[in-house]
Amino acid sequence: MNEILNQKFGVEVEMYNISRSKAAQIVATTLTELTGVSWNYSLPGMHLDERRIYPVSDPTRHNVWKIESDSSIQARNAWERTELVSPVLTWEQMPLLQQIIRNLRAAGARSDPAHQCGVHVHVDGTGHTARSLLNLTNIMASHEQLLIGSIGIAPARMRWCQTVDQNFLLAVNARAPQSLRELEEVWYAAQTGHAYNVGHYDQTRYHMFYGKKAIMYPTFQTLIVQRQKL
Incomplete structure (x- = not known):
């Protein structure tokens, strides 16, 4: 249990029915109210119309939340294709994340598979070994149908929430890699026939550990709806 509580993570929450400008204002206001520190947000950037929400006392803007555009979201207009991107969080900050989501929901934000919205959870990969990742793979493979x-998860979203690839599962257990490099070779060989491929929209990116040193869990399920609690 202590390992879970010490685990760092980050989230991406896709939503519609709220403009990016309004969402950034709500996130900044919520952070100011809950942390006792003043937060502000930047003007839209060139990259993904990004608004960076940062503590006024930190001019380096390292610890930032972001509101940005995601073209895959189905919304009434382009400026309501809204995605919340958290910084690296700890378990103690879960109430903060929950309140941000509640306040966005109260302001009209919605998220559901019908509008191509979902949630991505990135879990810190620090400390993982080939053995621990193999164990994680086998645990997920044995429980994923129950989780689904x-x-x-809507059937239409299974393209992005694929189950553990059976070719990889068989290959990795047969080889039982002893190093992360060996595990990397098995994974990319099973997926692409090549040793390494990290294109941003390559299909393997939703399973990738090596590019960002994190484990990514994409899920697509209604998150922000009226009366639903996070």
């Missing part, structure tokens, strides 16, 4: 059923 309990979360209620």
Whole structure:
């Protein structure tokens, strides 16, 4: 349990029915109210119409939340294709994340598979070994159908929430890699026939550990709806 509580993570929450400008204002206001520190947000940037939300006392803007555009979201207009991107968080900051989501929901934000919205959770990969990642793979493979059923992932979203690839599962257990490099070779060979491929929209990026040193769990399930609690 202590390992879980010490685990760092980050989230990306896709939503519609709220403009990026309004969402940035709500996130900044919520952070100011809950942290006791003044937060501000930047003007839209060239990259993804990005608004960076940062503590006024930190001019380096390292610890930032972001509101940005995601063209895959189906919304009434382009400026309501809104995505919240958190910084690296700890378990102690979960109430902060929850309140941000509640306040966005209260302001009208919605998120559901019908509008191509979902949630990505990035878990810190620090400390993982080839053995621990192999164990994680086998645990996920043995429980993922239960998770899919309990979360209620829409069939249309399974393209982005694929189950553990059976070719990889067989290959990695047969080889039982002893190093991360060996595990990397098995993964990319099973997926592409090549040793390494990290294109941003390459299909393997939703399973990739090596590019960002994090484990990514994409899920697509209604998150921000009226009366639903996070």
